[in-house]
Amino acid sequence: MSTAAAVKKPKISVPFDYSKYLRKGKLPHIWCPGCGHGIVLKSLLRAIEKSGLSKDDICMVSGIGCSSRTPGYVDFNTLHTLHGRALSYATGVKLAKPEMKVIVVTGDGDALAIGGNHFIHTCRRNIDMTILVYSNAIYGMTGGQFSPTTPSGSYSTTSRYGNIEPVFDCCELAKASGATFVARGTAYHVQELERIILESLKHKGTSVVEILDSCPVYYGRLNKMKSASQMMELIEKNGTVSVKQVDKLPPEKVQGKLLRGILHKEDRPEYCEEYQKLIDRVSGK
Amino acid sequence: MAEKKKLFMQGNEACAEGALYAGCRFYAGYPITPSTEIAEYLSRTLPRVGGKFIQMEDEIASISAIAGASLAGLKSMTATSGPGFSLKQEGLGYACMAEIPCVIVDVMRGGPSTGYPTGPSQSDVMQAKWGTHGDHPVIAVTPAYVQEILHETVRAFNLSEKYRTPVLILFDEIVGHMREPVMLPEEGELEVIDREKPTCPPEEYLPYDAGYEIPPLAAFGEGYRFHVTGLNHKDDGFPTNDPEMIQEGIKRIIRKIDNNKEDIWKNEEHYIDGAEVVVFAYGSTARSAKYAVRELRKKGVKAGLLRALTLWPFPDEALKDACQKARAVVVPELNLGQIVYEVERLVDCHVEGIYRVDGEPINPMQIMEAMEKYS
Known part of the structure; x- marks a missing residue:
């Protein structure tokens, strides 16, 4: 074979060394295949590397x-707290040590259901922290119950006849509550996600990044998506539109889709x- | 040396002054009667000394925030009352489990539910002991006078820092809102204890090292990069499912308090030597009990008072000693009988409770009448 591609000098990229940030003794992780x-x-670790933190x-x-x-x-100062209360613990840490970079990792149920009150008030205060909402539209840890981001009509172990509840739009909620950086990424668009997280880390104030993620074991199984790749395809093809493209697309290609990007x-x-x-102003008085 | 400052202040304000004296530099709270003055006072005073006050969106957020701030190195406190104390229970358990020093004030009001917000009560004393789920250690102090609230708040912080555990301050609406003269302690007058920090290299640090009775606690952001969780954990702070480690971990946090009861207990005795009828009291109820005992002594009745300033761990030894010659123990409580069962567990003589939940204090006459029956 002597195609142009074959003679082209191969691009050599050094693989990113994640181990610098991982507590290797604590692996393997508990997440399902x-x-x-x-x-x-x-994506988060690559963004942290680029941030220089x-x-x-x-x-x-x-x-x-x-x-x-x-x-x-991960090999940081780490705090695994109570269901829904991560933002409150994080607020205490940040106020006590404002020089620290606080990153909150939370899920759709944790942030938007049990922690909903803390979510809106954290955004309102605009306290400097990056909030990553891993939104897989299900309670995975407890075995597949519907969450505030489970689409209407979807099945879960507590919506056996289809979910009759409407969803929360995490980003709209964050914006309306006062967050000064709001973005949405996905577990499929990994390079874009890395860029978004890096921007969120650089931002001064409350940054919310909703990350559309997949739970093939519970959400997928209950909603007739046989494999993890099928769920990724759903995110890729049907679920989202980049904010950069939205103006160029006909309305029918945008309707019902979530926007991606900042x-x-x-x-x-x-x-x-x-x-x-x-x-x-008041000290010493 | 600066001249000693004498002020006329409220119990809640004295609590705030005690916190400042102890070195509290972080307060998170949510308004609730009858404790709100503590938040108001600290919102004014904390920023003046470089500390932080934050009004959170609810009581759960408040106890969570103080735990976070404490892990980042600041002495921290929250204050509340009945309904808010109920909301804080999960966060209290987290602080016990993760061994986070912090102070929680409950200015008790009438319950259950919204109850009687402006009326006094002592009905949270068992909630203080058993309110959060799971087996856990509890330290609760119960001051009865405004000056004493200041001193006991300092002691609560000291115990919390020393034993790396949350400490509860329980008083009630009567003494929380009462105004009495208070002498502000001078710098150095009262002992102030700070938590022990690790001295080992960060890579050797075990935040729950079972080799210590109370493992040293690093602060976030100072190079130790440790992990904290509410799950049962190993000595390195990471979760475990190992049955032996689970059991030993729980036993250790209870043992660190049990083994140090002598240091944590604090009682006051009046005419207790040879007392034939004893009153066991705590908090504002003990004020009436003290008066009753004095009056009975004037009448020749061999009455004595044992007052607990540490209610949890329960003062087993002091109570047994006080009742050696007693025919009866009277236990006045602003509830329908809670601590009385602890007393029954420990003494051989007759036990009589005096209860009241109508929002009025137990007066000395009630206590005198009960005690005279056994004279």
Whole structure:
């Protein structure tokens, strides 16, 4: 064979060394085969590498659920807390040590159901932290119950006749609550996800990244998607449209789809900085 | 040396002053009667000393935030009352399990449910002991006077830092809202204990090292990069399913309190030597009991008072000693009988409870009448 491609000088890329950030003794992880959480974690670690943050300066906080097991595997200051309360613990850590980079890893049930109140108020305060919502539209850890992001009509172990509840749009909720950086990525579009997470880490204020993820074992099995790749295809082909393309596409190709990319970004006073100003104003008085 | 400051202040304000004295630099809370003045006072005073006050969206968020701040190295406190105390129970268990020093104040009001927000009560004393699920250690202090609230708040922080565990301060609406003269302690006058930090290299650090009775606690962001979870964990802080490690881990957090009861207990005795009728009381009820005992002594009745300033762990030894010659023990409580069962468990003599849940205090006459029957 002597095609042009064959004679082209091969691109040599050094594989990214994830082990620098992993607690290797704590692996293998508990995630099921086909779960997207590992893909998301890898995007996150690449973004952290590019951000230049040091491991000592990162505090990763989580609640309860499959995604919330992430902190156990990474070599940062790590805090695995109560169901729904990760943002409150994270608020305490951040206020006590504002120089730290706080990353919250949470799921759709953890952030938007049991932790919904904390989610909206954290966004409102605009306290500096990156909140990664791994949204796989199901409660995986407890065996496949519907969550606030389970699509209407979908099946779960607690919606055997189809889910009659409407969904929360995590990004709209974050934006309306006051988050100053709101984005959506997916476990399929991994390079885009890495870029989005990197931007969220650079942002000063509350950043929310909803990450559409897949749970083939529970969501897939109950909704007639036989394999993990089938679920990825759903995310790729049917589920989302990039914000960069949305204006160029005919309305019928956009309808019913979720937007991907950075959806909202604004500058607004950050909580810890405002608190420091208050201290400077009143201290010694 | 600065002149000692004498102030006329409320119990809730004294609690806030005690927290500041102890070095509390983080407070998270949610408004609730009759504890709100603690939050108000600290929202004014904390930023003046470089500390942080945050009003959270609810009581659950508040106890979670103080645990987070404590892990990042700040002495932290939250305050609440009945309904809020119920909401905090899961977070309290987390702090016990993860061994996070912090102080939780419950200014008790009438319950159950919304109950009587402006009325006093002592009906959370068993919730303080058993409210969170699972076996766990509990330290609860029960001051009865405004000055004492300040001192006991400092002691609560000290116990919390020393034993790496949450400490509860229980008082009630009466003393929380009462105003009395308070002498502010001078710097250095009261002992202030800070948690022990690790001195080993970070790679050797085990946050739950069973080789220690109370393992040293590093702060996040200082190079130790450790893991904290509410799951049963090994000495390195990571989850375990090993039956032996699970059991030993739970036993250790209970043992660290049990083995140090002598240090944690604090009682006050009045005329207890040779007392034939004893009143066992705590919190504001003990004020009436003290008056009753004094009056009975004037009448020649051999009455004595044992007052617990540490209610949990329960003062077993002091109570048994106090009742050696007693025919009866009277237990006044602003509930329908909670601590009375602890007393029954420990003494051989007759036990009589005096209860009240109508939002009024137990007055000295009630206690005197009960005690006179056994004179």
